[in-house]
Amino acid sequence: MNLFEFKPIILSTLKNYNRKIFAADLLSGVIVGIVALPLAIAFAIASGVSPEKGIITAIVAGVIISALGGSKVQIGGPTGAFIVIIYGIIQQYGIEGLTIATLMAGAFLILFGILHLGTIIKYIPYPIVVGFTSGIAVTIFTTQVKDLFGLSIQNMPSDFIEKWITYIRNFSTIDPWSATVGIVSVLIIIVMPRISKKIPGSLIAIILMTVAALLLKQFLGVHSIETIGDRFSISNQLPSAQVPQITWQTIKGLVSPAVTIAILGAIESLLSATVADGVIGEHHNSNTELIAQGVANLASPLFGGIPATGAIARTMTNINNGGKTPIAGIVHAAVLLLIFFFFMPLAKYIPMACLAGVLVVVSYGMCGWRSFKELMNNPWSDVSVLLITFFLTIIFDLTVAIEVGLIIACLLFMRRMAETTDVKVIMDEIDPNKEVDINTSNIEHLTIPKGVEVYEINGPYFFGAGNSFEEIMATFGDRPKVRIIRMRKVPFVDSTGIHNLKNLCTMSQKEGIKIVLSGVNAKVQETLYKSGFDQLIGRENICSHINIALDRASEIVADV
Structure with missing residues (x-):
C-alpha cells in the first residue's frame, strides 16, 4: 500500500448507512464518551500534565482515529501504557519536549503504515509485550501509592526502588480520610460491573467520592482530602494550535523516546484492533490504522494533547454497547467535547485519592499476571526475554526495556533460525x-x-x-x-x-x-x-x- 491507496474504513461503512445503524452508534458513542472521561483525566494527571490535556487528547485523537482508521470500532485516546514514558519525557525535556517527541512519533507511525509495517509489528514477540505491559502496570501502581493513601511526602524520588523505600519510611503519615476515599473507590469499581455493566464503575466512584469529599469538608471540617483543584488550575477553553520551536539538536535528543512512543502506540492500537476483529468477525486494515494513529499524534500535541493510541477497554465498551461504525467513535469525541465545555470546572472537586483508585484498578487490568505466570513455564529463552523486559521497565524506563527486549528477541530469533538450518x-x-x-x-x-x-x-x-x-x-x-x-x-x-x-x-x-x-x-x-x-x-x-x-x-x- 502506498500513500495514495490509503482508504479509511469509514468510507465503505457509510455506503449503506441508515437511521438504525446511527441510533446504535449514537447510544454506544455516548456511553463510551462517559467511560472515557474519568480515564482521560486520570491518565493525564498520572502522566504529569493537567487534566484537561487528557480530555483534549481524547477529543482530537478520538475524531481522527475513527475518521481515518482501518477499524470499524476502534476508539482512540490516551492510555495507561503511555503514562510512564510521558512522565519520563516531561521530567527530562519538559512539556515542549513531549510535544516534539509526540509529533515525531506521529511521523514515524505514518511511515510505518506507508512501508507496510502494520502486519510485521503485530508479530513482535509475545514475551516482550507481556514483559513491558506488566512492567508498566507495576510502575503505574507504584506512582499512585502516595495519592491513594494521602501520604505526606514533599520530594518524591523518580527511581522505582527509592520510591518504595520512601513509601515505607513515610507510611506513618497516611491520611485516613484519603485512604478511605481511595480504597472505597477501588471497591466501587470492582463491584459495579456486577450491578450494571453499562454504567462505568470509575464514573460512579468519581461522582460518589467527590460528593462525599465535599460533604466531609462542609459538615465535618475535613480538609485533608486533596483534590484536583488543590494541585492544578483547570480551564475549559480549547487552546489554539501552536507549533513548537524544533531544532535539529532537539530532534536528535528525542529520537529514542519518539520511536518508543511510536512502537508502543502501534503495538497497542493493532492489538486492540485485532481483539475487536475477533469479536465482530471483521478484518481491520493494519497499515491504514497506523497512518490514522500517526495523523492523530501529529494533531493532538498541537492543541496541548499527549500521545494517543487505540484503547482496548474503550473499544470493547463500544462493541458491547452496539457500536457498528467509526461514527460511534466520533460521537464519543463529541460527548467529551460537550463535557469539556460545560462540566470541566467541576473536575477540580474530584479527590486525588479517587483518581489513584481508578488507576490502581487500571494497573491491575494491565498487569496480565495470568499470562506472565503461564510464560514462566515456557523455554528459558522466552522466560529470559520476559524477565529482562519486565525488570528493565520498572527499574530503568520503557525506552530501554523495548530497545533491549527487541535486541534480545532478534538475537534469539537468529539463533533459532540458525538451528533450523x-x-x-x-x-x-x-x-x-x-x-x-x-x-x-x-x-x-x-x-x-x-x-x-x-x-x-x-x-x-x-x-x-x-x-x-x-x-x-x-x-x-x-x-x-x-x-x-x-x-x-x-x-x-x-x-x-x-x-x-x-x-x-x-x-x-x-x-x-x-x-x-x-x-x-x-x-x-x-x-x-x-x-x-x-x-x-x-x-x-x-x-x-x-x-x-x-x-x-x-x-x-x-x-x-
Missing part, C-alpha cells in the same frame, strides 16, 4: 524413492561417482550454514574433485549466505575442487545470478535437480 553428507548412493527432486523414470538408485561428495542444506541459507560447511568438511581427510551442494530445501538465501557460499567456492577452487549446485529453486537462482555467483562457478554448474548435477560432476571428474 543443518548440513548433512550423503554417502555412496541416493534413494530416488525418498527424494522429490529426482527424475525417477527407469532409475532404481543413483550412485555417487568416485571423487564426488554430496552435501545437503536443509533450511534457509544464511550466516550459520557457511560455518556448518566448514565444520563438516574439516572432518573428511580426502579431498574430492567435485562437491555437489543440494539446495532443494533452501527457501531463500540472503547476502550473508551468498558471501559465505562465495568464500566456500573460492577456498575450494584454491584446492582444485569444483562446486556444483543442485535443486536450486527459481527464487534462489535469481538471487545468485544477481550477485554474480554464476560467474564464479559457471552457470552450467547451477543445476535444477540432482540427476543433472551428478551427470555434470561425472563430466568434471572425467576431464580432470
Whole structure:
C-alpha cells in the first residue's frame, strides 16, 4: 500500500448507512464518551500534565482515529501504557519536549503504515509485550501509592526502588480520610460491573467520592482530602494550535523516546484492533490504522494533547454497547467535547485519592499476571526475554526495556533460525524413492561417482550454514574433485549466505575442487545470478535437480 491507496474504513461503512445503524452508534458513542472521561483525566494527571490535556487528547485523537482508521470500532485516546514514558519525557525535556517527541512519533507511525509495517509489528514477540505491559502496570501502581493513601511526602524520588523505600519510611503519615476515599473507590469499581455493566464503575466512584469529599469538608471540617483543584488550575477553553520551536539538536535528543512512543502506540492500537476483529468477525486494515494513529499524534500535541493510541477497554465498551461504525467513535469525541465545555470546572472537586483508585484498578487490568505466570513455564529463552523486559521497565524506563527486549528477541530469533538450518553428507548412493527432486523414470538408485561428495542444506541459507560447511568438511581427510551442494530445501538465501557460499567456492577452487549446485529453486537462482555467483562457478554448474548435477560432476571428474 502506498500513500495514495490509503482508504479509511469509514468510507465503505457509510455506503449503506441508515437511521438504525446511527441510533446504535449514537447510544454506544455516548456511553463510551462517559467511560472515557474519568480515564482521560486520570491518565493525564498520572502522566504529569493537567487534566484537561487528557480530555483534549481524547477529543482530537478520538475524531481522527475513527475518521481515518482501518477499524470499524476502534476508539482512540490516551492510555495507561503511555503514562510512564510521558512522565519520563516531561521530567527530562519538559512539556515542549513531549510535544516534539509526540509529533515525531506521529511521523514515524505514518511511515510505518506507508512501508507496510502494520502486519510485521503485530508479530513482535509475545514475551516482550507481556514483559513491558506488566512492567508498566507495576510502575503505574507504584506512582499512585502516595495519592491513594494521602501520604505526606514533599520530594518524591523518580527511581522505582527509592520510591518504595520512601513509601515505607513515610507510611506513618497516611491520611485516613484519603485512604478511605481511595480504597472505597477501588471497591466501587470492582463491584459495579456486577450491578450494571453499562454504567462505568470509575464514573460512579468519581461522582460518589467527590460528593462525599465535599460533604466531609462542609459538615465535618475535613480538609485533608486533596483534590484536583488543590494541585492544578483547570480551564475549559480549547487552546489554539501552536507549533513548537524544533531544532535539529532537539530532534536528535528525542529520537529514542519518539520511536518508543511510536512502537508502543502501534503495538497497542493493532492489538486492540485485532481483539475487536475477533469479536465482530471483521478484518481491520493494519497499515491504514497506523497512518490514522500517526495523523492523530501529529494533531493532538498541537492543541496541548499527549500521545494517543487505540484503547482496548474503550473499544470493547463500544462493541458491547452496539457500536457498528467509526461514527460511534466520533460521537464519543463529541460527548467529551460537550463535557469539556460545560462540566470541566467541576473536575477540580474530584479527590486525588479517587483518581489513584481508578488507576490502581487500571494497573491491575494491565498487569496480565495470568499470562506472565503461564510464560514462566515456557523455554528459558522466552522466560529470559520476559524477565529482562519486565525488570528493565520498572527499574530503568520503557525506552530501554523495548530497545533491549527487541535486541534480545532478534538475537534469539537468529539463533533459532540458525538451528533450523543443518548440513548433512550423503554417502555412496541416493534413494530416488525418498527424494522429490529426482527424475525417477527407469532409475532404481543413483550412485555417487568416485571423487564426488554430496552435501545437503536443509533450511534457509544464511550466516550459520557457511560455518556448518566448514565444520563438516574439516572432518573428511580426502579431498574430492567435485562437491555437489543440494539446495532443494533452501527457501531463500540472503547476502550473508551468498558471501559465505562465495568464500566456500573460492577456498575450494584454491584446492582444485569444483562446486556444483543442485535443486536450486527459481527464487534462489535469481538471487545468485544477481550477485554474480554464476560467474564464479559457471552457470552450467547451477543445476535444477540432482540427476543433472551428478551427470555434470561425472563430466568434471572425467576431464580432470
